[in-house]
Amino acid sequence: MAKSAPPPPTPTHASYDVIKVRNDFPILAREVHGKPLVYLDSAASAQKPRQVIDAVARVYGHDYANVHRGAYYLSETATAAFEAARGKVAAFLNAPSVKEVVFTKGATEAINLVAATWGRRFVQAGDEIVLTALEHHSNIVPWQLLREATGCVLKVVPVSADGSVDIGAFAKIIGPKTKLVAVAHVSNVLGTILPVREIADLAHAAGAKVLLDGCQGVVHEHVDVQALGCDFYVFSGHKLYGPTGIGVLWATTELLHAMPPYQGGGDMIDTVTFAKTTWAPPPAKFEAGTPPIAAAIGLGAAIDYLNSLDRTLVAAHEDALLRYAMTALAQVPGVRLIGTARAKTAVQSFVMAGAHPHDIATVLDRSGVSVRAGHHCAQPLMDALGVPATTRASFALYNTMAEVDALVTALRRAQDVLL
Amino acid sequence: MNRAAPLSDDLRVLYQDLILDHGRSPRNFRVVEHHTCKAQGNNPMCGDRVNVTARVSPAGLLEDIAFEGKGCAISVASASMMSEALAGKFVPDAHLLYATVHALCTGKIDADQAKAAVPASMAESVDKLASLSGVRQFPVRVKCATLAWHALISCLDGQSQTTTEK
Numbered sequence A: 001m002a003k004s005a006p007p008p009p010t011p012t013h014a015s016y017d018v019i020k021v022r023n024d025f026p027i028l029a030r031e032v033h034g035k036p037l038v039y040l041d042s043a044a045s046a047q048k049p050r051q052v053i054d055a056v057a058r059v060y061g062h063d064y065a066n067v068h069r070g071a072y073y074l075s076e077t078a079t080a081a082f083e084a085a086r087g088k089v090a091a092f093l094n095a096p097s098v099k100e101v102v103f104t105k106g107a108t109e110a111i112n113l114v115a116a117t118w119g120r121r122f123v124q125a126g127d128e129i130v131l132t133a134l135e136h137h138s139n140i141v142p143w144q145l146l147r148e149a150t151g152c153v154l155k156v157v158p159v160s161a162d163g164s165v166d167i168g169a170f171a172k173i174i175g176p177k178t179k180l181v182a183v184a185h186v187s188n189v190l191g192t193i194l195p196v197r198e199i200a201d202l203a204h205a206a207g208a209k210v211l212l213d214g215c216q217g218v219v220h221e222h223v224d225v226q227a228l229g230c231d232f233y234v235f236s237g238h239k240l241y242g243p244t245g246i247g248v249l250w251a252t253t254e255l256l257h258a259m260p261p262y263q264g265g266g267d268m269i270d271t272v273t274f275a276k277t278t279w280a281p282p283p284a285k286f287e288a289g290t291p292p293i294a295a296a297i298g299l300g301a302a303i304d305y306l307n308s309l310d311r312t313l314v315a316a317h318e319d320a321l322l323r324y325a326m327t328a329l330a331q332v333p334g335v336r337l338i339g340t341a342r343a344k345t346a347v348q349s350f351v352m353a354g355a356h357p358h359d360i361a362t363v364l365d366r367s368g369v370s371v372r373a374g375h376h377c378a379q380p381l382m383d384a385l386g387v388p389a390t391t392r393a394s395f396a397l398y399n400t401m402a403e404v405d406a407l408v409t410a411l412r413r414a415q416d417v418l419l
Numbered sequence B: 001m002n003r004a005a006p007l008s009d010d011l012r013v014l015y016q017d018l019i020l021d022h023g024r025s026p027r028n029f030r031v032v033e034h035h036t037c038k039a040q041g042n043n044p045m046c047g048d049r050v051n052v053t054a055r056v057s058p059a060g061l062l063e064d065i066a067f068e069g070k071g072c073a074i075s076v077a078s079a080s081m082m083s084e085a086l087a088g089k090f091v092p093d094a095h096l097l098y099a100t101v102h103a104l105c106t107g108k109i110d111a112d113q114a115k116a117a118v119p120a121s122m123a124e125s126v127d128k129l130a131s132l133s134g135v136r137q138f139p140v141r142v143k144c145a146t147l148a149w150h151a152l153i154s155c156l157d158g159q160s161q162t163t164t165e166k
């Protein structure tokens, strides 16, 4: 399972065939309000390639049965495909063992699972959980619930004006009481890539565990959980070009054994009597009930799809889109970029003088341009940045420079309407 | 710098001058002194937030009504026009006007029907408020147009917080 070293860097002008990639995504051919769809909201949820759509259809049309149950051919086939998807996830994350990959509904459920099991068992009153000011609500609220249950304390690492998070700020806050550092790998609002390896080293030196919210990180970065040095890594399939309803919790074998189960039910037990029930070993211990079978297989197909591309070229393409968009947006009068950290991925928030993000998004939509406006499930970050909301364009492997141009043209149109 | 292509009529109707004017320079953007009721309206989808305050006399007269907060052009314009329309009116007028604006924004009635639904003293206000009806072509924006009204109604009903969410 060990992965070979990442391929040597390829020059960005090497041939990345974005048109060919676009042809894999049927939805990109459609129109919105009579205009070609310009989809710039992949950070909220990515579109799906035909390979994923077909894989899901094939499950239901050909290979479907419940998993881990029937002693008949179809159930065996479905189980094999489901478990193969787990193997693909493990390889994708460079997990030491496939048994460390727990399927969940999504990142939100994965974080709640950790808070409800590991948190309830190991976190006590006065223990500290360290977050950053840029977290998604799904990496804030589960810890607040844990605080209510245990009396633990939440500490927040501030975000700099450019959207970066200084490792020195972590060093000030992580201390002997720190039990867990739970942070985004990459910010969904700012695109900032956090210095997660350094954060993990600080946390471990203090005896704390590290949870990385990899929702955005897994899409744009090469994730190797062993190299990152984290203890938990979570992400959602639907942002990685896979189906909704499937997500992943990766955790070390040691932790998964130490954690109590999350929910009780079928599939997660060893033996059940009314006197006593014993748990199945992980990951089954955390997967009570019939799992999202087709969605997991679809996630496996999404990973296959990504592996069929040269991910170094994909990253270079996304970075080129980001740099081009940052330059072009900054030239629109009245536009201020939010999130300009040096280390960042292809997500760009901005505000525009005299126009509220919600109004901007409405006008852009009539030009076929789909962007997100609002607080992006990160209200504390909006408060920290002193803006009520932002407009966010996020770029994926299927976006083009021409779509950046369309965004800018639509923004000028928005100024015509709104100013 | 190339100028953008022509705009869709829907957008021109939604963002007509009256709305943009109230959105940019909202009237009664403050807290009512000695207010007798207040309520906050939240739109969790976009983070818009308006605080409505009013001073209601024992006889039910809306002596003063104002708002403050952060929001898009539509929600601010709507709150601003609401505050103008209802100062000096009575509580039942507020309920009637709320129902009228809601029906206008969801496309259930047009401006003429709206005018016929209210006393003559409010016809001029309804004329202005009818400019909000452009949202009917933008279903997700209807709650922006009604945010302050929901807050006002819960303010008058003695609650303190409303959330527009569907």
Ligand SMILES: Cc1ncc(COP(=O)(O)O)c(C=O)c1O
Residues within 6 Å of the ligand: A043, A044, A106, A107, A108, A109, A136, A138, A139, A184, A186, A187, A188, A213, A215, A216, A236, A377
């Ligand atoms: C950084 C981050 N964390 C967590 C989430 C929550 O993911 P989901 O809603 O798929 O559980 C998101 C999605 O918006 C995200 O971007």
